Structures are given as structure tokens and as C-alpha cells.
Amino acid sequence: MADILSPYQLRQQIRSGEFSTNTSGYCAGFVQGNLAILPADYADEFLKFCQFNPKPCPLIGMSASPGDFMLPELGEDVDIRTDVPRYRIYEQGVLQREVTDIKEYWQDDMVAFLLGCSFSFEEALLADGLEIRNISEKVNVPMYRTNIECKSAGRFSGTTVVSMRPMKPADAIRAIQICSRFPSVHGAPLHFGDPDAIGIRDINTPDFGDAVTIKDGEVPVFWACGVTPQVAIESARPPLCITHSPGHMLVTDLPNSRLAIL
Amino acid sequence: MADILSPYQLRQQIRSGEFSTNTSGYCAGFVQGNLAILPADYADEFLKFCQFNPKPCPLIGMSASPGDFMLPELGEDVDIRTDVPRYRIYEQGVLQREVTDIKEYWQDDMVAFLLGCSFSFEEALLADGLEIRNISEKVNVPMYRTNIECKSAGRFSGTTVVSMRPMKPADAIRAIQICSRFPSVHGAPLHFGDPDAIGIRDINTPDFGDAVTIKDGEVPVFWACGVTPQVAIESARPPLCITHSPGHMLVTDLPNSRLAIL
Structure with a gap:
């Protein structure tokens, strides 16, 4: 069954709570990404960190403005607060808990970053x-x-x-x-x-x-x-940071082949 | 002085006998190639050998027909009988001598091959x-x-x-x-x-x-x-084969950058 879900369908199942396991092997051919969400104050520096270190931190999408939780360039109706199966909540760089929805953690100044992954x-x-x-x-x-x-x-x-x-x-x-x-x-x-x-x-x-x-x-x-970047975030100790839980990625509508530069 | 000669000028000096040393460091930016000349009977098989083994035997030019000693696609007025500084003459796969001109060895059925080189x-x-x-x-x-x-x-x-x-x-x-x-x-x-x-x-x-x-x-x-390919030619033991002497290459008018596939 796994292989016939479209990325949009999988994200809808994740959003509804029907799917909360890891995304490896799902939606073959579509880009899955590593998530990092930071307050604006830290986000500017993190963006620069990604720019300075593109091999470990290849940025493939981010919030258009602080507070934007919809990421339309990554797929249809992508809501970064609900469409990842499992999130990790860090406070002062320390992992506090895992959750399946971050609506209650989202703040008006938050910026979401999606980084390419080895899948x-x-x-x-x-x-x-x-x-x-x-x-x-x-x-x-x-x-x-x-x-x-x-x-x-x-x-x-x-x-x-x-x-x-x-x-x-x-x-x-x-x-x-x-x-x-x-x-x-x-x-x-x-x-x-x-x-x-x-x-x-x-x-x-x-x-x-x-x-x-x-x-x-x-x-x-x-x-x-x-x-x-996760290690860098831990050492920067922002008051709040949200990432995906390892293996539980955002599945986008972008074909992997679209990432090929030639 | 070496670096200001065009490939055409260098070939003219080679043809006149004024230049007969190795071509390393001359005509920076232009393709230099490995030469192999074989009688038609062997040339057909050799062409196939290059096709089958493109990594060691990358073909970048050859006589349009047996007997053609002019190779216009490799440069202006290229005469393969005179424009290489030093040739090796093999008989039955055995090196006989080195010469600076092969006009007296050229036969009506000979086919010249130019292979890419690491320069x-x-x-x-x-x-x-x-x-x-x-x-x-x-x-x-x-x-x-x-x-x-x-x-x-x-x-x-x-x-x-x-x-x-x-x-x-x-x-x-x-x-x-x-x-x-x-x-x-x-x-x-x-x-x-x-x-x-x-x-x-x-x-x-x-x-x-x-x-x-x-x-x-x-x-x-x-x-x-x-x-x-030189080793393969030696083992094929054709009655006559002519190659360049190591380091004494045909210098073409093709820019190296033209060989880049992307």
C-alpha cells in the first residue's frame, strides 16, 4: 500500500494522525527533507550558517516570512506544523520531547527550514x-x-x-x-x-x-x-527549536530528479 | 617562445624539420593526441577495439577513408605524415625505428587514428x-x-x-x-x-x-x-603500424574545452 500513496495523500494521513511512523520507503521518487524551525532571531544566523556550509546544510526551502507555516513551493497545502510524522522539541539546545503536531509550539516569529537529505x-x-x-x-x-x-x-x-x-x-x-x-x-x-x-x-x-x-x-x-546542522543548533542553544525526529521526514511534491543540476 | 606558437605554426615547424622534440607544454589549451596508423585490414578491427574500450582508447579523429593522410577535422592543413615530431615504425608488432617523417612508409590503404591523451x-x-x-x-x-x-x-x-x-x-x-x-x-x-x-x-x-x-x-x-592500444597493437602484430613516439604528439586546433561534455 505504501508505494501507491502520493506525497499529498501521505501528508494528509500524517496530518490526520493516521500515519506517524518513519517515512523511509514511502513516495519513492519524491524529495524528503530534514526540518529545522527556529525563532527569527536565530533564523537569520542559521540561514547564513547554511549558506556558509552548503554540503552539510543544503537548503531546499524555507518560510517566506517569519511566522509562515505554509510552504507552498515544497508541495500542495504543506503545513509544516502538522505534516511531519514526528517532531522533536528542543529548549536551550536540549531535547525535551517528541510530538506529532506542533501547533501549540508555533510562534509568530518562527522560520521553518527544509534541508536536503541522503534519501x-x-x-x-x-x-x-x-x-x-x-x-x-x-x-x-x-x-x-x-x-x-x-x-x-x-x-x-x-x-x-x-x-x-x-x-x-x-x-x-x-x-x-x-x-x-x-x-x-x-x-x-x-x-x-x-x-x-x-x-x-x-x-x-x-x-x-x-x-x-x-x-x-x-x-x-x-x-x-x-x-x-542539528549539532550546530544544539550548541547554539536557542530557547526553542523544532526538528523532525530522525527518519520521520517532510515528504515533498518535488521529484528527486528535479534536484539534479544536470 | 614556446607558449606563443599557435598549433598551426607548431605543425608547420614540425613539418619543416625545425621542431622535433616532445610537445609537452606547447600550445597550452589545445588538444594533443596519441597516433596510431594501421593498414585497412587491421584498421576495421582496431576501430571496433576503440569502440569496445572507450576509456583507454578514446577516439577523437580518424582518416575519412583509407589512404587519407589529411585530417581536416583536427586542424588546418593537418598532414598526418609530416606533422608529428617523431614517429615509431613497428613491423609485426616490433619497434624497428624512429623517424620524423613517414611519407616513405605511407600506403594507399592506411588509416590514421587519433586518440585523446591525458595532457x-x-x-x-x-x-x-x-x-x-x-x-x-x-x-x-x-x-x-x-x-x-x-x-x-x-x-x-x-x-x-x-x-x-x-x-x-x-x-x-x-x-x-x-x-x-x-x-x-x-x-x-x-x-x-x-x-x-x-x-x-x-x-x-x-x-x-x-x-x-x-x-x-x-x-x-x-x-x-x-x-x-599500443600494447594491443603489439600483440596483434600487424605487418606495419606507425605511432607517435611517447610525448611527441599531434597538436590539433581543437581547444581542450571543446572536449568537455558539459
Whole structure:
């Protein structure tokens, strides 16, 4: 049943409370995005942070003005207060609770940001016949803190978090080609090979997500990851911030192919 | 003085015998190509071999008909019998001698092929600010026989020869992006990292060219190389074959940028 829902239909089910699980595998071919909602005072700096760090923070949509909760450029009737299956509420950078609707948290000065996510490029890699280990092994992609500094913007700063997918070198070369077409969903990898070169001590102990098997002849390939802005937000400690819960994304009406720059 | 000669002027000097050294560094911005000349009987099979193996054998021009020694699509007044500074004459696949003019060897059934060479993509990498070790160290690029089989065509067969340039992973990713734009000069690398995975036993002992320094934190990056068709020709043992002498290329009127597919 999952695969026959349109993004609009899925969002309507989410809004009604009928659907509240993770969105992985739903609405194949359509862009899903990472959500961050901040008060205007912080939003200006966050926008700059995204502009300065486009690989981990690729912006694909935002509120036209503070207080706008409708995001028409992302899809029909998208209400960012109700159309994400599960939200996380942070106060002073600390996670307080998860909810399925944020109407009671929404303020007149809030700005919603939608950032590209790896689901889009993973789909393009799979379509090309490449194996993605976290999908084959049915786990969360492994993610690691690195020593690659983001360029700070006001109160937002931190180091880049990366996701890792092991591949044979020839497949990694193909993945670099494919992902280069999709700068708004993290683009080409940042690094491959030696984890230590980017400050990762133990490849088998990810900081987020799950470890995956690295087979003989494979190298780890590292992409900038959407957890980077979450870490930056936590350290900026805004009074209130709302994000999606991992895996519970906003599903847009934008085809993934629309994100390809060529 | 070298940098102010146009390709046409350089070819005229070559034709007159005034210039007979290698063409590296001359006519920056213009395509230089690898030459192979074969009798028609072998040329048909060789054309198929190039078609089957476009990465090592990227064809950028050929005689319109057997016997045609003028190659107008490659530049003004290009006479392939006189406009290459140094030729190699092979009989039965064995190098016999080097000459600076092949008028006396030219036959009515001969077909000239021009294949893309790494000079073009090296220029694009340098323009992007990447270091190319063989250029920094002023030596020939190291080249290696591999276990990557070419697809055979008639009497032409063999394994792929690769060139190697060591790079930091982030630079290698950028190089993959840049070279992907240039499929007619070998395109993206075939492999990076473990030499043994493609049948190279000792990275410090290239089969052709010179060894270069691989620094800490760098990985060897391997491109398909224009020596591959030379090796295939040697094993096909045609009665007569003429190639350029390494480094002594045909300099065309085609801008390198014209080879970019995007």
C-alpha cells in the first residue's frame, strides 16, 4: 500500500494522525527533507550558517516570512506544523520531547527550514545498480563526528558530521559522479579511505546510527550529513527549536530528479 | 617562445624539420593526441577495439577513408605524415625505428587514428589548483599493466594499462568530477587505492614512465591510459603500424574545452 500513496495523500494521513511512523520507503521518487524551525532571531544566523556550509546544510526551502507555516513551493497545502510524522522539541539546545503536531509550539516569529537529505541520492545510486550497505543490512546509516570545521555564523558553529557507505573503489568513483549531480542533497562525498584523516577514531563505533559491514576490497566513503546542522543548533542553544525526529521526514511534491543540476 | 606558437605554426615547424622534440607544454589549451596508423585490414578491427574500450582508447579523429593522410577535422592543413615530431615504425608488432617523417612508409590503404591523451585532463586539473605529481617532479607519469581485461576485437586484445597520480582523497574526489567532463581523454579514473586490487604488484616499479612520490595521506589514483592500444597493437602484430613516439604528439586546433561534455 505504501508505494501507491502520493506525497499529498501521505501528508494528509500524517496530518490526520493516521500515519506517524518513519517515512523511509514511502513516495519513492519524491524529495524528503530534514526540518529545522527556529525563532527569527536565530533564523537569520542559521540561514547564513547554511549558506556558509552548503554540503552539510543544503537548503531546499524555507518560510517566506517569519511566522509562515505554509510552504507552498515544497508541495500542495504543506503545513509544516502538522505534516511531519514526528517532531522533536528542543529548549536551550536540549531535547525535551517528541510530538506529532506542533501547533501549540508555533510562534509568530518562527522560520521553518527544509534541508536536503541522503534519501534522494541513495535512490539515484540504487537506480544505477550500486549497493548501499545500510539499506542491504536494514539499519540506519552510520554517522560520525569529524574534525572538519564548519564555517561559523553567529551562534552557530561546530564540526561536520558525515555518513558512511562502504564501496569498492570503482563503485565509489561512480557514486561520486552521480552524487555530483545532486548538490542540494549533500553532493559528492567529502572523503574516502582512512577514517583517521578526518578525525574518526573507530569506524566500527559510529556516533549516530548503526555500524555496517565493510567487506574486503571496500573503502569507507564519507558524505556530509544533515546531522551537522542539528549539532550546530544544539550548541547554539536557542530557547526553542523544532526538528523532525530522525527518519520521520517532510515528504515533498518535488521529484528527486528535479534536484539534479544536470 | 614556446607558449606563443599557435598549433598551426607548431605543425608547420614540425613539418619543416625545425621542431622535433616532445610537445609537452606547447600550445597550452589545445588538444594533443596519441597516433596510431594501421593498414585497412587491421584498421576495421582496431576501430571496433576503440569502440569496445572507450576509456583507454578514446577516439577523437580518424582518416575519412583509407589512404587519407589529411585530417581536416583536427586542424588546418593537418598532414598526418609530416606533422608529428617523431614517429615509431613497428613491423609485426616490433619497434624497428624512429623517424620524423613517414611519407616513405605511407600506403594507399592506411588509416590514421587519433586518440585523446591525458595532457588535456591534466590541464583541467592544474587549472582547478590540483597538484599533479609527475608534473611537479618533472618526470613521465608512471604507468602500469593491470589485470583489467579489454574487450577483444578481432586480433586486438590485451589488458588495460593505467597511469597513476597520487592525491589526497578530497583532491581525488575533485579530480573525478573534473575528469568526468572529459570522456574523450580517458574520463574518470578506473580505480584508486590498493594497487593489488587491479593486479599491480609494486607501485614503486612502473611498467612504463617513472615512479613518483606518494606522500603520507595520499592514495594512488588510476586512469585508463593511451598505452593500452599500443600494447594491443603489439600483440596483434600487424605487418606495419606507425605511432607517435611517447610525448611527441599531434597538436590539433581543437581547444581542450571543446572536449568537455558539459
